[in-house]
Amino acid sequence: MKHPFQIIKASSNGEFLVTSVKNTVYVSSLKDGRLIGTWCDELDSSYTILKQHESKLKKLEEAERENEEGDASKKTKTNDSKAVKVPKIPVPGPGAPQIYNYIRTLELSKEGDILVLTTDSDKSVVIFKIDLSAENCLIQMKRQPLPKRPCAVSLSLDKKYVTVADKFGDVYNISIDEQTASQEKDLRPILGHVSMLVDIAICEHGGKSFILSADRDEHIRVSNYPKSYVIKGWLYGHSSFISNLHISSFDSNLLISGGGDDYLCLWNWYDEKLLNKVQLRNLVEPYLTDFHLPPERFLSEDSVKEISISKILTYRHPTSDSNLLFVLCENVKAILVFKIEKDYTVNHVQTLALSTSLVDLTLIESDSVLIGSKDTDSQTEIIEFYSIKDSGNLEVLDNELSKSISSSNKIEVNSREEFYPLYYINTLRKRSEH
Amino acid sequence: MASVDKRDLNVPTAEASNESKKKQYREKRKDFRDGQKNVSFEENAIELPRKRFYRQRAHSNPFSDHDLAYPSRPDSMDWSQLYPQFYDQEKKAMTSHVEIADIGCGYGGLLISLAKEFSDKLILGMEIRVQVTQYVQDRIDVLRRQEEDNYQNIAVLRGNAMKFLPNFFHKGQLSKMFFCFPDPHFKQRKHKARIITSTLLSEYAYVLRVGGVIYTITDVEDLHNWMAQHLEEHPLFQRLDKEWEEQDKCVCIMTNSTEEGKKVSRNNGRKWIACFERLPNPDDCD
Ligand SMILES: C[S@@+](CC[C@H](N)C(=O)[O-])C[C@H]1O[C@@H](n2cnc3c(N)ncnc32)[C@H](O)[C@@H]1O
Ligand SMILES: C[S@@+](CC[C@H](N)C(=O)[O-])C[C@H]1O[C@@H](n2cnc3c(N)ncnc32)[C@H](O)[C@@H]1O
Numbered sequence: 001m002k003h004p005f006q007i008i009k010a011s012s013n014g015e016f017l018v019t020s021v022k023n024t025v026y027v028s029s030l031k032d033g034r035l036i037g038t039w040c041d042e043l044d045s046s047y048t049i050l051k052q053h054e055s056k057l058k059k060l061e062e063a064e065r066e067n068e069e070g071d072a073s074k075k076t077k078t079n080d081s082k083a084v085k086v087p088k089i090p091v092p093g094p095g096a097p098q099i100y101n102y103i104r105t106l107e108l109s110k111e112g113d114i115l116v117l118t119t120d121s122d123k124s125v126v127i128f129k130i131d132l133s134a135e136n137c138l139i140q141m142k143r144q145p146l147p148k149r150p151c152a153v154s155l156s157l158d159k160k161y162v163t164v165a166d167k168f169g170d171v172y173n174i175s176i177d178e179q180t181a182s183q184e185k186d187l188r189p190i191l192g193h194v195s196m197l198v199d200i201a202i203c204e205h206g207g208k209s210f211i212l213s214a215d216r217d218e219h220i221r222v223s224n225y226p227k228s229y230v231i232k233g234w235l236y237g238h239s240s241f242i243s244n245l246h247i248s249s250f251d252s253n254l255l256i257s258g259g260g261d262d263y264l265c266l267w268n269w270y271d272e273k274l275l276n277k278v279q280l281r282n283l284v285e286p287y288l289t290d291f292h293l294p295p296e297r298f299l300s301e302d303s304v305k306e307i308s309i310s311k312i313l314t315y316r317h318p319t320s321d322s323n324l325l326f327v328l329c330e331n332v333k334a335i336l337v338f339k340i341e342k343d344y345t346v347n348h349v350q351t352l353a354l355s356t357s358l359v360d361l362t363l364i365e366s367d368s369v370l371i372g373s374k375d376t377d378s379q380t381e382i383i384e385f386y387s388i389k390d391s392g393n394l395e396v397l398d399n400e401l402s403k404s405i406s407s408s409n410k411i412e413v414n415s416r417e418e419f420y421p422l423y424y425i426n427t428l429r430k431r432s433e434h
Numbered sequence: 435m436a437s438v439d440k441r442d443l444n445v446p447t448a449e450a451s452n453e454s455k456k457k458q459y460r461e462k463r464k465d466f467r468d469g470q471k472n473v474s475f476e477e478n479a480i481e482l483p484r485k486r487f488y489r490q491r492a493h494s495n496p497f498s499d500h501d502l503a504y505p506s507r508p509d510s511m512d513w514s515q516l517y518p519q520f521y522d523q524e525k526k527a528m529t530s531h532v533e534i535a536d537i538g539c540g541y542g543g544l545l546i547s548l549a550k551e552f553s554d555k556l557i558l559g560m561e562i563r564v565q566v567t568q569y570v571q572d573r574i575d576v577l578r579r580q581e582e583d584n585y586q587n588i589a590v591l592r593g594n595a596m597k598f599l600p601n602f603f604h605k606g607q608l609s610k611m612f613f614c615f616p617d618p619h620f621k622q623r624k625h626k627a628r629i630i631t632s633t634l635l636s637e638y639a640y641v642l643r644v645g646g647v648i649y650t651i652t653d654v655e656d657l658h659n660w661m662a663q664h665l666e667e668h669p670l671f672q673r674l675d676k677e678w679e680e681q682d683k684c685v686c687i688m689t690n691s692t693e694e695g696k697k698v699s700r701n702n703g704r705k706w707i708a709c710f711e712r713l714p715n716p717d718d719c720d
């Protein structure tokens with residue numbers, strides 16, 4: 001069977017679909033389903049192990065040097081053998097935890113001419129130019145390694161910079177035009193949280209740019225951009241971690257955020273005003289399973305099933321002029337559809353029940369179509385198309401492209417057990433041990 | 435008798451290590467902490483019902499592992515519990531707001547010295563260690579009992595200032611922030627754990643008003659250079675000169691009133707001071 005696509009992203013002009021599986025990216029034409037580009041991260045997990053080994057050695061050397069200094073300045077009482085053990089390069093045994101090595105984020109410019117992704121192997125941001133006339137449309141421009149694993153990226157509005165947020169809370173600005181990568185030690189964060197960052201977004205108000213950054217605590221920060229040392233404010237409204245910041249496609253002041261709470265927040269991010277909270281619990285409840293219970297270690301009599309929001313999309317329907325909101329929750333076999341009214345009230349339109357959960361969801365703006373990546377054992381169709389009706393309702397669309405696009409995925413596995421983690425967002429939840 | 439349990443007095447991020455600099459430093463601290471245990475109060479003064487009006491939070495994150503309580507936003511913080519005499523029962527509002535913060539206040543010596551100097555301003559100590567916070571709270575309670583009209587303007591809160599300052603303070607609310615003898619975190623790899631970093635300075639600049647001052651003092655020269663350099667490089671701060679330091683009464687107070695500072699004096703140690711003014715935001719920023 002095929003490994004599901006972990007991330008899918010359609011270009012807004014409906015020309016192509018970018019997908020990722022493990023450490024491989026595919027670009028498929030949405031006109032005829034042909035594979036038009038591919039890229040594979042040739043650095044594998046042994047690279048990570050090697051790097052870790054190197055840094056271990058370095059630390060040992062440091063420690064040794066410091067020991068010597070210490071001996072000189074202070075008499076140490078013991079004199080036990082100081083033969084430093086040089087660790088061997090570890091070879092993961094059969095029971096060793098698997099090192100995952102995959103593409104964590106994919107970002108496509110609005111015009112579909114730049115693709116940015118991040119790798120686990122060397123903790124890099126990789127920037128591509130997309131040239132549909134080339135034999136392989138992915139033209140690698142730059143690979144910039146970072147000190148810590150990157151977990152979210154965003155493009156500056158002028159497309160001159162990629163901003164990357166890392167696991168330790170720092171955000172870096174990487175120039176797209178400057179083709180040589182900077183030395184790691186020369187990189188300076190443009191802003192930082194003392195918490196894991198989960199999403200960032202660059203947005204615009206009155207001709208000025210701002211950067212929104214959301215962390216594993218409940219914080220959403222609004223900073224000026226590029227002068228991000230000037231913080232404009234905070235958006236207070238979440239009580240659990242945040243996983244998604246989405247600037248609506250029809251109103252650049254409207255931010256929709258969600259994560260580990262049972263609700264979404266609608267904001268005027270510039271005025272720092274919470275416009276509405278959209279409760280999801282009642283709608284999602286029928287679809288929750290034992291999967292959604294806390295891990296066994298934290299399970300108790302009164303544990304409730306947990307909702308984690310994995311995708312937020314908005315769309316202004318061109319014929320009905322209605323503003324639609326699509327929401328995906330982790331491992332939930334449904335897509336939720338809402339309508340956002342002029343006064344920011346939000347009305348539920350539909351819950352489209354599905355046969356499988358979706359790993360990711362993307363929108364083809366030009367066609368009023370959504371594409372979902374299915375968590376399925378199917379060998380032939382691992383994506384599905386949905387057409388967006390005037391009313392906002394979704395309908396499953398029979399599209400022969402789904403077969404050809406699915407067939408470009410060459411990553412085969414023997415069973416579901418070999419899937420990479422498809423649902424990771426809930427692991428961001430903070431838990432206390434009792 | 436308020437005593438501080440020694441087991442709880444570890445520097446929170448301390449890790450077993452044989453690094454010599456760090457070991458020396460820690461031993462120094464230990465003497466100091468043992469000394470603290472001898473401070474005592476009158477028996478009857480300790481009966482402190484504490485109502486925490488903000489929520490309890492779970493821990494588990496890369497940078498701290500504490501069960502911390504913090505308000506969801508500055509407006510939901512109930513300050514009347516900390517400064518009851520500055521609460522107007524009729525208007526149901528505080529008559530004054532915290533303006534001076536001592537970050538990592540330790541045993542509270544600075545708060546107590548500032549109390550009378552700024553009797554009309556609210557002063558808050560923020561400290562991450564539970565037992566130390568408890569100690570300071572007990573100390574303030576006793577002082578308030580002894581002199582009813584004084585010490586009403588100082589209080590202490592348990593909190594992680596590196597993560598949650600914007601949960602407590604509004605934009606530009608503070609006029610002074612003190613960083614006295616912060617934990618040095620000698621190791622290169624631990625530098626992000628330092629309480630002054632270029633990225634954290636942007637948060638401090640956010641809660642500090644234009645013209646407000648960041649005060650730093652330390653007995654560790656490396657740390658002094660680090661703090662001064664990062665503050666100097668930050669576009670929203672400007673160093674205040676020696677002349678200014680000499681005429682500023684807070685510089686004098688912070689040099690001599692914190693427990694760390696006194697200990698350094700007893701050992702004839704040197705102290706490094708650097709103070710910075712909060713500059714206005716650039717015109718093109720909001
Ligand atoms: C809904 S998609 C997330 C897509 C992407 N993060 C985005 O912003 O569009 C979920 C899939 O992304 C992958 N993924 C993305 N970021 C990840 C992370 N930080 N940790 C683990 N998996 C991640 C997982 O394989 C997961 O199945
Ligand atoms: C070396 S002591 C100095 C105490 C006091 N300022 C003095 O001069 O006596 C540093 C203090 O900072 C506290 N601290 C460290 N990190 C902190 C944080 N993130 N938030 C609040 N307090 C912190 C420590 O618990 C410790 O009590």
